[in-house]
Amino acid sequence: MTQDNRSGRPQGRPPEGDVRVSRVEASLRGPFLLFFVSAVIWLLVASVLGVIAALGLGSSVGVLRECSWFTPGRVAAAQQDLFVYGWGFNAFFALNLWLLSQLGRFEFRNGWLAQLGGVAWNLALTYGVARVFAGEMSGYRLLDFPREVGPVLAVAFLLAGFWPIVAFARRPTGHTFASQWFVVGASFAFPLVYLLAQLLVLWQPASGVVQAVAHSWFVANLLQLWFGASALAAIYYFLPKVLERTLTGYYLAPVAFWTFFLFAGWTGPAALVGSPVPLWLQSTGVVAAAMMIIPAIIIAINVHGTLSTQGGWGRAWNDTTLRFVSFGAVAFTLAGVLGGVFAFRAPSAVARFTSFATGLEQLLVYGCATMVVFGASYFVLPRLTGTLWPSAKLVHAHFWATALGFLLALVAWLVGGWQTGQLLANPAVAYADVLRAESSWFFLLTVSSVLLLVGHVAFALNAFGMILKAPAPASRHD
């Protein structure tokens, strides 16, 4: 362990005094920073809405309750949309582009196109969220925006998020790495999934409950094939990179990739067990969710196998990037295994309609993907800006607030959700008593939302401080 490690300084920064940035990274600076800064701003807004939503669950928040913009349904929809499309997409636009440019030595000559896409994406998102607050939403979670927003987001995605595929196509060597497969898969799958879902849910709605089937298919694909695949790409990159080791059982990675993509798309109807949709659809979803344990185990062999040898866990704990990335890797394994086990009919009958499903979803979206993005930022930003993170204390505050905040929420969602489900399953328990039991977890969720906000503010202060004090790009080119 170096002196820098002991002082809590984030690793993965350029050597002291060396502010030279590679030509590849210099070409990425503009689009990367646009995506990254947008992502962090949306994260902060979503975090504030998260606190409002949590407060609204358990108590009356006077003024806000009298304001039509802040009905619990609108706040929840806006918060989710901002977190997913604002934070999640912008962050992975930046990270996926950086990853594939690094791995493919791709010099980005058309950065303005990506920036144009980023601006269009964020403007469409702002418009969509404003409409949600005004009550003009679709009623379908994560497809809440009025339908005219969808095509704009799709075009903006093609401008902003398609470049990793170009970087893959133009790589100078024949060799490829697992991170590249996952990013190419995520970048190609999302626009397809989004456009098909828009078509059958909003533009030409399918008949009756088929809308719910299409919606469940969309949500599963969005979460797994964008958030899951993008996060896995980063895990597969940063783990061997920072540990300077090859991954255990890396020859299994292609199996992990194909099984992940093969099964993920079928898991949607697992969320409809017991609903008025054909049983064969429900069963297909359950089987696919159970099959997702296969890629989860293979990825666990690759990732946890590597971390479990030669003091990997200790090194991961002492490295800021790996601390976050390992957290995300553990969350991914848990999400895969729990998602498979609790998709079956018996546990699903208990957990349905409770916060349990939220817990499983957030295990992937926050516990895995968001924590991985945080870790990656500590590695990438110093390289792109040529400066150090301003405050080690803020780094620690960021990790502990987000890790503790997330774990508290996870306990409330999973344990609270399961307890509520068991009470609901017992018809002798009055509905008022079920609600009373469920509301006892709201306090924990409120504390968690405040902790997450604190962590995100610490991250934003550090990141923005770093970007603002970075030297002008011209002085850093080779």
Added chain:
Amino acid sequence: MKNLNTLLAGVFLAVALPFGALVLSGQSQLGGLGRAAGEEGGALFPAREPGLAIQGRAVYVSLGCVSCHTQQVRPAGQGSDLARGLGARPSVARDYALQPQVLLGERRLGPDLANYGARSSQINVETLLTDPASSGAVWHPSYRFVDAAQRTALVAYLKSLRQDYPSPEAKLKK
């Protein structure tokens, strides 16, 4: 894994196959559902929605009610919906065949509303929106800003929600 075309073709199939098998097959199986009589010579159900109920659905969606209320009754063995009296029978796909926008819901922070219109003791929605505490729903948010016309439409919509008729797929117990 080195060929971009192979990779893209594989990912395309990974997206297209489930879409075709789950969504398009579902549409081909359920797309033709319409009104039907549960018994020979009986009345056709589900009933067509009154115009005011259609306006009420827009209010329901606009307020975000779907984030806390479900509209589905699960069969016996999948939860206690029937034992709790949420409906006289499980919901079936035909119940939603005429609905332009199906709002099954994913969370049950409030009671299920699939059979709100069929309940004998209905909570007063007007009071629920303006003064939830006095209506007994202590956790329900206040929606005092909803104007009278919207409240009337919302009540009409909620009263139109009922699955207490026999369906070819789910008979009522005698």
